[in-house]
Amino acid sequence: MKARKAIVRTFGAAAGAGILAWFAVAGGATGGSAVDASSVKTIADEGPGYAVEDFSYPNADKILAEQHITLKRGDGHILLADCASSADVLEVWGRKNEKVCFSVTGTSGYLTLEIPAVYFIKGNSYNAQVDMSAGAVEKSFEVKKNDWTPVGESADEQGRDFMLMEIRASK
The missing domain is CATH 2.60.20.30 (Gamma-B Crystallin; domain 1)
Incomplete structure (x- = not known):
């Protein structure tokens, strides 16, 4: 019986966390209806550029x-x-x-x-x-x-x- 209660609690906590995460992503937590596309950034766009050797003498x-x-x-x-x-x-x-x-x-x-x-x-x-x-x-x-x-x-x-x-x- 104790094992069954532990499983039910774990499942309930996981389901509740999943529902909260869905609302946060969908904008339900902030009152919006969807995620604003302009606030999403691609991380790869912020990475360092390519190193291109131009053979210029250093200093x-x-x-x-x-x-x-x-x-x-x-x-x-x-x-x-x-x-x-x-x-x-x-x-x-x-x-x-x-x-x-x-x-x-x-x-x-x-x-x-x-x-x-x-x-x-x-x-x-x-x-x-x-x-x-x-x-x-x-x-x-x-x-x-x-x-x-x-x-x-x-x-x-x-x-x-x-x-x-x-x-x-x-x-």
């Missing part, structure tokens, strides 16, 4: 303000490095920035940038090629591994200032 604005180097795009395998504490770096020498270093990781990489008046590049253990421009004139230079390569004005018959525009490196 490029800060680097431009502090070091006067415009770093544009890359694949993440050629990075600005500290010349004093990094080994196996490309050293880019220019009239306006003196020495700027880049580390290379992985099997290959590229970086588009703007460093004005570059005249020498010391290579590292990677095969590297740089693209430079002076006005409408564009030139590419193969950078010698672990050695100095004259580029820009030091390799130009007219001694024009060349801006470093791109670095490509591979093992």
Whole structure:
């Protein structure tokens, strides 16, 4: 008999909770006749957006303000490095920035940038090629591994200032 009373109480409580829930959803508890569709939100619409890689260089604005180097795009395998504490770096020498270093990781990489008046590049253990421009004139230079390569004005018959525009490196 006690078991039967417990079952009846449990069933009655569950039925009562179900009826209250139905009224709340249908608007009976608030006096409305239905749920207002404008108050319902899709949770998926509030989630984070998609991450789309645009290959822009991180903190490029800060680097431009502090070091006067415009770093544009890359694949993440050629990075600005500290010349004093990094080994196996490309050293880019220019009239306006003196020495700027880049580390290379992985099997290959590229970086588009703007460093004005570059005249020498010391290579590292990677095969590297740089693209430079002076006005409408564009030139590419193969950078010698672990050695100095004259580029820009030091390799130009007219001694024009060349801006470093791109670095490509591979093992």
